[in-house]
Amino acid sequence: MTVPRTGKTPGGRLKPLPSGPRxxxxxCGTGEAARACYRxxxxxxxxxxxxxxxxxxxxxxxxxxxxxxxxxxxxxxxxWVLTDDTGQPGEAIEIPVCYDGPDLDAVAELWxxxxxxxxxxxxxxxxxxxxxxxxxxxxxxEGLPERYHTPRREDPRTSVPAGSVAVAGPYTGVYPRSSPGxxxxxxxxxxxxRLWNEHREPAALLVPGTRVRFVKVEI
Amino acid sequence: xxxxxxxxxxxxxxxxxxxxxxxxxxxxPPSGAADRPSWRLANQLAGNxxxxxxxxxxxxxxxxxxxxxxxxxxxxxxxxxxxxxHPEAWGQPxxxxxxxxxxxxxxxxxxxxxxxxxxxxxxxxxxxxHSTDLLSGLGPAPVKDGDTIPLGPSPAHPPLPTQxxxxxxxxxxxxxxxxxxxxRLDWFxxxxxxxxxxxxxxxxxxxxxxxxxxxxxxxxxxxxGRELPSEGxxxxxxxxxxxGQPILFGADHPTTAGYPVIGVVGPAALAAAAQARPGxxxxxxxxxxxxxxxxx
Numbered sequence: 001m002t003v004p005r006t007g008k009t010p011g012g013r014l015k016p017l018p019s020g021p022r023x024x025x026x027x028c029g030t031g032e033a034a035r036a037c038y039r040x041x042x043x044x045x046x047x048x049x050x051x052x053x054x055x056x057x058x059x060x061x062x063x064x065x066x067x068x069x070x071x072x073x074x075x076x077x078x079x080w081v082l083t084d085d086t087g088q089p090g091e092a093i094e095i096p097v098c099y100d101g102p103d104l105d106a107v108a109e110l111w112x113x114x115x116x117x118x119x120x121x122x123x124x125x126x127x128x129x130x131x132x133x134x135x136x137x138x139x140x141x142e143g144l145p146e147r148y149h150t151p152r153r154e155d156p157r158t159s160v161p162a163g164s165v166a167v168a169g170p171y172t173g174v175y176p177r178s179s180p181g182x183x184x185x186x187x188x189x190x191x192x193x194r195l196w197n198e199h200r201e202p203a204a205l206l207v208p209g210t211r212v213r214f215v216k217v218e219i
Numbered sequence: 220x221x222x223x224x225x226x227x228x229x230x231x232x233x234x235x236x237x238x239x240x241x242x243x244x245x246x247x248p249p250s251g252a253a254d255r256p257s258w259r260l261a262n263q264l265a266g267n268x269x270x271x272x273x274x275x276x277x278x279x280x281x282x283x284x285x286x287x288x289x290x291x292x293x294x295x296x297x298x299x300x301x302x303x304x305h306p307e308a309w310g311q312p313x314x315x316x317x318x319x320x321x322x323x324x325x326x327x328x329x330x331x332x333x334x335x336x337x338x339x340x341x342x343x344x345x346x347x348x349h350s351t352d353l354l355s356g357l358g359p360a361p362v363k364d365g366d367t368i369p370l371g372p373s374p375a376h377p378p379l380p381t382q383x384x385x386x387x388x389x390x391x392x393x394x395x396x397x398x399x400x401x402x403r404l405d406w407f408x409x410x411x412x413x414x415x416x417x418x419x420x421x422x423x424x425x426x427x428x429x430x431x432x433x434x435x436x437x438x439x440x441x442x443x444g445r446e447l448p449s450e451g452x453x454x455x456x457x458x459x460x461x462x463g464q465p466i467l468f469g470a471d472h473p474t475t476a477g478y479p480v481i482g483v484v485g486p487a488a489l490a491a492a493a494q495a496r497p498g499x500x501x502x503x504x505x506x507x508x509x510x511x512x513x514x515x
Contacts, residue, residue, distance in 0.1 A: 016511050017402035020483030023453045025402040054243040056451030058475055063451025066240065074511040132246040133449050133475035136355050140449070198345050198357075204245040 163192030271339030296329030437463025
């Protein structure tokens with residue numbers, strides 16, 4: 001949401017970068033600013049002041065693709081001031097998981113905690129889906145405190161089962177289907193079919209901006 | 220309604236329409252016909268509405284049997300066209316009687332031919348598109364021998380009494396592509412930027428609908444080891460991984476990427492890239508970055 005200049009832009013000024021003849025990549029500086037910028041762009045699309053084919057949030061950017069006159073959009077972006085409110089509060093989506101991942105012990109060691117505490121830490125955070133990438137319906141969930149940021153595996157797996165709950169860098173996420181992967185696996189979602197359903201609108205359970213909580217279950 | 224039957228699928232034949240633009244925020248690639256202008260023209264000549272689903276072949280063509288009377292246009296990469304063994308015209312509406320067999324031969328130049336059937340093809344749709352997406356697996360699988368694909372109702376408009384514009388401008392041995400510099404030009408060394416305008420690259424055999432891998436002068440990152448947080452990319456992005464060998468992303472490109480994009484080619488160059496065989500030489504004509512960011 002754009003507000004008068006007295007507001008606050010988390011992360012400073014937005015920088016438009018050209019992305020081809022019909023694209024603008026907005027460098028927002030921080031993840032927080034990127035999420036605020038994405039909300040502002042969505043609001044503009046809803047109220048008709050922005051026409052674009054795709055709005056694609058990234059870690060610290062938002063790509064606006066399919067705009068007729070990118071230079072007009074680019075000219076106004078540096079003056080945008082974004083509020084740091086978190087949009088509609090709404091209910092967090094709960095994801096039941098079983099903490100049985102093959103990298104659980106390794107992650108506990110990296111975090112400097114007992115293996116049993118990984119679940120407590122991972123379930124204590126309310127995450128936000130910062131952006132999607134990698135495969136349809138895979139959301140990069142942000143919110144883990146910095147001390148729990150985790151390096152990727154040195155040797156990525158050639159196959160990670162659908163429903164695997166993983167951590168890497170500042171993110172956690174759930175693999176919607178079996179694929180290769182280099183994240184560290186700590187848990188398993190009990191019903192991964194919920195993550196992606198082409199007959200649902202939207203097809204992805206975790207669209208950018210969704211708030212998420214993991215709930216520990218025993219199997 | 221009825222259907223077509225795949226007799227010979229060739230090395231890779233897929234169903235393609237306009238694709239799935241609009242879902243990139245869910246990590247859904249745009250997909251759709253790799254050579255958009257050829258696909259569009261083939262459909263127009265077949266009398267189809269914009270956006271109809273056609274077959275897209277790869278190098279070796281394909282063979283189908285029609286199970287109803289249908290008009291077909293074989294366009295895109297030029298190839299021999301036969302119906303029940305008799306030569307027919309490429310780039311023109313050809314009538315297939317029910318039961319007849321159409322063969323689209325190997326591409327004589329270029330890579331991808333399009334077989335547009337009057338009424339269009341109606342394989343399984345996913346997020347509103349019939350396109351096969353090789354990266355994410357959305358849409359119908361690549362066609363196999365013996366597959367049947369439903370045909371849509373014959374279009375209201377009869378096929379246009381016209382033919383493919385000649386000469387076909389699809390491919391040459393060397394492509395020169397206009398490259399819109401940015402978004403991450405400043406991640407590269409000055410040498411890399413000047414090399415872009417001078418160097419030439421060769422299309423690697425490890426190229427597909429996801430992207431063309433280019434072999435040639437390395438484009439070096441200014442700060443090796445610096446990591447780019449994942450960000451959205453558009454079709455036509457020229458992404459440069461740490462080894463300096465660029466990848467030109469096509470229709471089935473990943474929606475976000477973790478390496479910097481030095482420049483982006485427009486739709487015409489992207490269509491030409493879709494017809495570039497391994498070994499094709501590619502040069503770039505850089506278009507300077509617009510002065511968006513120089514305000515005080």
